[in-house]
Amino acid sequence: MKTGYVYLTGAGPGDPKLLTIKALESIKESDVIIYDRLVNEEILKECKEGAELIYAGKFPKNHTLRQEQIHALLGEKAKEGKIVTRLKGGDPFVFGRGGEEAVYLRERGIPFEIIPGVTAGIAAPAYAGIPVTHRDFGGTFAVVTGHYSKQRKKEMWEALAKGIDTVIFYMGMSELREITAMLIKYGKDRETPAAVIEWGTTEKQKTVATTLCNLADEVKKNGLKNPAIVIVGEVVQLHNHIPWFQKEGIVL
Known part of the structure; x- marks a missing residue:
């Protein structure tokens, strides 16, 4: 039987119009779509x-399929000769475990293609009027997973606090x-x-913008929850100056 083909495809951050043309082509071509919660x-x-x-889909501490099961499913469907799209919110290589899936497929001789997507860490701030870089406020940025914050070493926190102008956390709400x-x-x-941006780029988008020391309290008071992006840096002050996304529920 002819071996199928797998697309590891980024679906973008939420607004369906941010889907790339190449991603759309992979979706239209596929016999099987294995998709995540945020698609x-x-x-x-x-x-x-x-x-x-x-x-x-994966909720915090509640996964419909474990990653090992997803790997096996990709291999099983491809070996049936099917075209498969593994459709992920954002970009498959930005905290999407796409790298693990690519290694799994490569080791089994299953042909695949990577289709990058617009990642939420850049798109959600953009929809909130926050550029992640700006000549006057920040020339460097880092994206970090919010998981395992307690295990991070002193050197890592010092680098984020002192060496990077803008720090963007994914999956950071539980450890905010x-x-x-x-x-x-x-x-x-x-x-x-x-700031924290909930459901970025969608009609449900909501932002809390304040100071670092007040952020956790303001987020709790306003009831923001996952999925959300946390962004820290001087660029956040531009939030009130370029609120172009009129559907956003801005919280000041």
Whole structure:
């Protein structure tokens, strides 16, 4: 039997119009779509008639399919001779475990292609009027997973607090208070502008913009939850100057 083909495809950050042309082509071509929780359902309407849709969404501490099961499913469907799209929110290589899936496929001789997507760490701030770089406010930025914050070494926190102008955390809501405390402890000014953007680029987008020392309290007061991006740096002060996304529920 002819071996199939796998696309590891980024679906973008939420707004379906941010899907790339190449990603759309992979979706329309595929016999099987294995998709994540944050993929906009409007995108799934582009599948061809008869395509098999398999949900592989992951909530914090509650996974529909474990990563090992997703690997096996990709291999199984491809060996059936099918065209498969592994559809991920954002970009498959930015905290999307796409690298692990690519290694799994490579080791088994299954042909695949990587289709990058617009990542939420850049797009969500952009929709909130926050550029991640700006000549006057920040020339460097880092993207960091918010998981395992307590295990990070002193050197890492010092680098983030002192060496990087803008720090963007994915999956940081459960450890937001720890993140803000550690940045302050290791050298970030407590009055540094900071924000949390919930459901970035969608009609449900909501932003809390304040200072680093007040961020956790303001987020709790306003009820923001996952999925959300945390951004810390002087660029956040531009939030109130370029609020172009009129559907956003801005919280000042």
